[in-house]
Amino acid sequence: xxxVKQNSPSLxxxxxxxxxxxxxxxxxxxDYFLWYKKYPAEGxxxxxxxxxxxxKNEDGRFTVFLNKSAKxxxxxxxPSQPGDSAVxxxxxxxxxxxxxxxxxxFGKGTHLIIQP
Amino acid sequence: xxxxxxxxxxxxxxxxxQVTLSCSPISGHRSVSWYQQTPGQGLQFLFEYFSETQRNxxxxxxxxxxxxxxxxRSEMNVSTLELGDSALxxxxxxxxxxxxxxxxxxxxxxxxx
Numbered sequence: 001x002x003x004v005k006q007n008s009p010s011l012x013x014x015x016x017x018x019x020x021x022x023x024x025x026x027x028x029x030x031d032y033f034l035w036y037k038k039y040p041a042e043g044x045x046x047x048x049x050x051x052x053x054x055x056k057n058e059d060g061r062f063t064v065f066l067n068k069s070a071k072x073x074x075x076x077x078x079p080s081q082p083g084d085s086a087v088x089x090x091x092x093x094x095x096x097x098x099x100x101x102x103x104x105x106f107g108k109g110t111h112l113i114i115q116p
Numbered sequence: 117x118x119x120x121x122x123x124x125x126x127x128x129x130x131x132x133x134q135v136t137l138s139c140s141p142i143s144g145h146r147s148v149s150w151y152q153q154t155p156g157q158g159l160q161f162l163f164e165y166f167s168e169t170q171r172n173x174x175x176x177x178x179x180x181x182x183x184x185x186x187x188x189r190s191e192m193n194v195s196t197l198e199l200g201d202s203a204l205x206x207x208x209x210x211x212x213x214x215x216x217x218x219x220x221x222x223x224x225x226x227x228x229x
Contacts, residue, residue, distance in 0.1 A: 032216040043120070043206050043220030044159075051216075089159065093216050103149055103161025103174060104218060 003027045004092050006107035014115050019077040021110050023090030026071065030092040034104065035064060035075045038087045047088075048075070077112075085114045118143065120221035122207050128227045134195040137224045141188050141209030147171075148190040149218060150182060153204040162205075165190055194226075202228045 005024045013019045021035075031052045036044035050057040050064045050073070057064050063076045077084055090107040121140040129135050141148050150162040161174035165184035182192040188209075194201055204225050208218035 034216060036220075041222070041225075043122075043208075043222045046217050046219065049216055091159075096216055103151070103164060103172065104159075105161070106151075106159040108158040 001026075002107075003030075004090055004105050004107040006088075006090055006110045008110050009108070010111040010113065012113045012115055013080050015082060016079045019075075019080045019084065019112055019114070021075040021077075021088050021090075021112065023073050023075075023107055024071060025073075025092050025105075027092070027094070027105070028071070029094040030105070032093045032096065033064070033066060033073050034091045034093070035062075036089040036091060036106075037084075038089060038109070044089055080112075080114045082114050082116060085112060087111050120207055120209050120219055122205075122221035122224050124224060125222065126225045126227075128229060129197050130229050131197055131199060133197050134193060135197060135226060136191055136193050137205055137207075137226075139190045139192075139207030139209075139221060141190070141207075142211075142219055145209035145211045145214070145219070146188050147210045148184055148188065149208045149210070150190070150192050151206040151208065151220075152176075153206060153223070154202075159206070162192065197228045199228050202226060 034049040035047040038044045048059045048062045066073045087109040089109045091104040123138045147166045149164040151159045153159045164172040168184045179195045184190045204223045206223045208220045
């Protein structure tokens with residue numbers, strides 16, 4: 001049973017426009033949510049995170065929104081750039097440090113393609 | 117600061133063999149976690165080590181094991197390899213200062229023939 005779901009396996013966005021990646025979760029014990037970016041043959045790179053006490057966190061072109069009542073979060077990238085083409089993973093944790101008892105629980109990823 | 121280093125990058129084994137993968141965490145990071153990435157299952161948590169002790173374990177069979185040394189370097193071992201063990205094995209390190217963030221290495225791509 002998937003506790004973190006990314007329902008869009010792929011997403012194509014024009015360069016300069018906004019990219020919106022979505023993620024849903026089922027476990028109400030999750031308190032921390034992270035987004036990772038992954039290029040082929042490389043490990044995931046941390047992008048941005050948010051704790052459950054917030055509903056928004058920004059870092060440059062990246063903003064994560066959290067809707068706890070809907071158990072939904074989204075990553076906005078504005079403006080989208082060619083280098084943003086990668087697989088994006090949503091992850092969740094019930095604890096503050098290193099994922100805790102169950103580690104980080106990951107979604108299966110969304111392949112973002114930025115069209116020139 | 118050097119990142120998380122995993123060796124080897126690629127490995128080919130046959131069914132029934134065993135394999136050992138190595139991970140050197142970021143300097144100062146004492147927690148090391150291992151994840152398995154497959155196309156069908158995504159990234160799944162294997163186990164986490166802290167101060168040479170396995171602190172947490174995911175839902176994998178006993179053929180998957182690991183250890184951590186006093187310098188925080190970690191190894192994971194898979195015995196009696198099966199075809200389904202073919203995957204990218206990722207190591208991640210963290211510290212209290214990094215909070216919920218894990219820092220991943222580039223992984224070891226294991227192919228079981």
